[in-house]
Amino acid sequence: MPIQSTAILGTVVLLPGEPAVACRDTDAARWWARPLSRRLAAREARALRRLAGLDGVPRLLGWDGRRLTRSAIAGRTLREARPVDPAYYRFALRLLVRMHRRGVAHNDLAREPNWLVTDAGAPALIDFQLAWIDPGRGRLFRLMAREDLRHLLKHKRQYCPDRLTARQRRLLARPSAAARAWRWTLQPLGRRLRGWLGHDSRARQE
Structure with missing residues (x-):
């Protein structure tokens, strides 16, 4: 069905x-x-x-x-799985690095439903509708990629806080100017747009 x-x-x-x-x-x-x-x-x-x-x-x-x-992709959302294994976040970081090297920033990784924990316990990403694509990886792309990383670290802080490194804690403590601007200007619009894009929890497990 x-x-x-x-x-x-x-x-x-x-x-x-x-x-x-x-x-x-x-x-x-x-x-x-x-x-x-x-x-x-x-x-x-x-x-x-x-x-x-x-x-x-x-x-x-x-x-x-x-x-x-x-x-x-078979798996559960981050919110459902709540992974505490530090290996999940280590492999998730590698996934982001490889994705960014191909000139793609996801741009919507604050949302836990866009992160999956596969049946094998590995990280996976879905829903690339808001992706930022720049093969040249210019300045704006690098800002977007940095935000992808910060959102991963926020999730790690939520579910596996004891394994954050000192460098990761410093990155979380210093959001970029772009992140601050997004929080006060475009984030409300983004929430509404994501509502339009919303799917039930079963359909998110892709």
């Missing part, structure tokens, strides 16, 4: 099987939200193309301008 979630920006259907597949249908978005829905899906497709072959992210299976299909 397919698992379906509906939001203003369309539907996501998770089809079980071997392998399981997730399909985002922008045709199901509200008529006035379809341009934004397709723009975000196209951004996700572009990010997943750059990340092809990287363990810990979905594999892009198709994007025709209306429907995006990708592999589904």
Whole structure:
């Protein structure tokens, strides 16, 4: 039985099987939200193309301008799994480094549902609709990448605080100017947008 979630920006259907597949249908978005829905899906497709072959992210299976299909990753969200093993955060850091080297910053890692703990206990990332893509890794990209790291460390502080290093604590204590600006200006808008993108907890496990 397919698992379906509906939001203003369309539907996501998770089809079980071997392998399981997730399909985002922008045709199901509200008529006035379809341009934004397709723009975000196209951004996700572009990010997943750059990340092809990287363990810990979905594999892009198709994007025709209306429907995006990708592999589904079996696991639980960070909030559900609440990992206390420091190895999880060590491998999560490696995943971020490899992703950033390919010119992709996730840009939405404050949200625990975007982090998965796979059935093998490894980290995985989903939902690249807000990804920042810059093959040249310019200054703005580096700021976004730094925020990806800070959000990982915030999660580590929540679930595995005793294993934070002194350097990691200093990074958490000194948010960038961009992070402060986001907190006071764009974050409220981001919350509303994420509400439009929201899916039920089952569909997030992709």
